[in-house]
Amino acid sequence: MEESRIAQPIGTTLDRFIKSNQDQFAFASGELSQLLRDIALASKVVNREVNKAGLIDIMGSMGTANMGGDQQQKLDVLANIRFSRALMKGGEACALISEESESYLDLNNHGKYVIAIDPLDGSSNIDVNVSIGTIFSIYRRKSAPGTPIVQEDILQRGDEQVAAGYILYGSSTMLVYTTGHGVNGFTYEPTLGEYFLSHPDMKQPEEGKIFSVNEGAWNSFSQPVKDFLTHCKDNQYTGRYIGSLVADFHRNLLKGGIYMYPATAKDPNGKLRLMYECNALAFVAEQAGGKASDGLCRILEIQPESLHQRTPFYVGSRLMVMKAERYNQ
Numbered sequence: 001m002e003e004s005r006i007a008q009p010i011g012t013t014l015d016r017f018i019k020s021n022q023d024q025f026a027f028a029s030g031e032l033s034q035l036l037r038d039i040a041l042a043s044k045v046v047n048r049e050v051n052k053a054g055l056i057d058i059m060g061s062m063g064t065a066n067m068g069g070d071q072q073q074k075l076d077v078l079a080n081i082r083f084s085r086a087l088m089k090g091g092e093a094c095a096l097i098s099e100e101s102e103s104y105l106d107l108n109n110h111g112k113y114v115i116a117i118d119p120l121d122g123s124s125n126i127d128v129n130v131s132i133g134t135i136f137s138i139y140r141r142k143s144a145p146g147t148p149i150v151q152e153d154i155l156q157r158g159d160e161q162v163a164a165g166y167i168l169y170g171s172s173t174m175l176v177y178t179t180g181h182g183v184n185g186f187t188y189e190p191t192l193g194e195y196f197l198s199h200p201d202m203k204q205p206e207e208g209k210i211f212s213v214n215e216g217a218w219n220s221f222s223q224p225v226k227d228f229l230t231h232c233k234d235n236q237y238t239g240r241y242i243g244s245l246v247a248d249f250h251r252n253l254l255k256g257g258i259y260m261y262p263a264t265a266k267d268p269n270g271k272l273r274l275m276y277e278c279n280a281l282a283f284v285a286e287q288a289g290g291k292a293s294d295g296l297c298r299i300l301e302i303q304p305e306s307l308h309q310r311t312p313f314y315v316g317s318r319l320m321v322m323k324a325e326r327y328n329q
C-alpha cells in the first residue's frame, strides 16, 4: 500500500501531528491517536515530578522536617501510577503490562489495545540528576473487545507492535515514537505545556563510532563479546555509557553507535526486559534504519513466554549490530 505520510514542518504540535497522520494507521479510528495523547499527557505529569525530585531529595538529605510524615514514594512507582491512571481514564486500552506490576493490569475491557511500559527507566540515575526515561509499546488486542483477555493478547511478539516509543527526561524532555511509518521526535516546551516536532523522520547513521556497555561486567562477558569490544577499542571507538537505556539509545540514534547489554555469567539472558524495554526500542531503531538483536536473532521476532522475560540486547547502527552478531556466531 502506498504510504500516506504527510510531511509536517518543524514546530508542529504533537496533537496536530498525530491528527494529520491518523489515516496512515491500519485501523484508523482515532483510538490509537487518543492513546498516544494519553501517554503524552501522563509524560508531562511525570516530567513535572522528575523536575521536583532533586529538590525533595536535597531536603531529605539535609535532615530537614519531613512534611506530613508521609513516606516519599519512589519516582518509578509514581510514574507507574501516572501512566496507568491516564490509560485507565482514556479507555482505549484493555490491559497494561508494566515493569512495576507482577501481573498485567486490567483496564477497560472494551478497549482495543494492550500497552507495555517501563514507566521510569534508569531509576538509579534519579538521585544524581542524570537523564531518565519512559518506554512504551502499543499492541492491538487479538480477542474481541468486551470478551475476557487471553494470553495471545498479552504475549505478543515485537513485530506486532502498532506503535512504540520513549520519553527522555534529559537536558530537555523529548517524546520519540513510531507507528511503523518512520520515527519522529518532539521536544517539550514546559512553559507552553506542549510537545513540538523537532526531529522529523529520524534516521540512525548506519555506521557509528560509539559503543555503550557496562564494562564493569567485563569478567563475566563471553569471549565473543570481549572480542567485539576489543575490536571497538582497537579502532578508537568512543565509549559512552549513561546507565539509562533510553538516554544511551537516544544518543546513539542521533550520533550512530551500538548499545549492548549482553548475557553475563550471572545473567545468561542479560538484564533488560523484552516486553517493555527492548521491543519498543527495537521497533524505533528499525524504523530509523537501525537494527536490534539478541546477539544472534532479531528482537522483534522473539515470542515472549512471560511478562518479565529478559533478553540480551544489541541495538543501534545497523552495521555495528551486524558486526556484533558476526562475533557471536
Ligand code: AHG
Pocket (backbone or CB within 6 Å): 099, 118, 120, 121, 122, 123, 124, 214, 243, 244, 245, 246, 271
Ligand atoms: P530500570 O531503571 O527501568 O530498572 O532500568 C535500568 C536498566 C537500563 O536503563 C540501563 O541501561 C541498565 O539497567 C543499566 O544496568 P547496569 O547498571 O547493570 O549497567
Ligand code: MN
Pocket (backbone or CB within 6 Å): 118, 120, 121, 122, 245, 277
Ligand atoms: Mn528500564
Ligand code: MN
Pocket (backbone or CB within 6 Å): 076, 099, 118, 119, 120, 121, 122, 123
Ligand atoms: Mn523502570
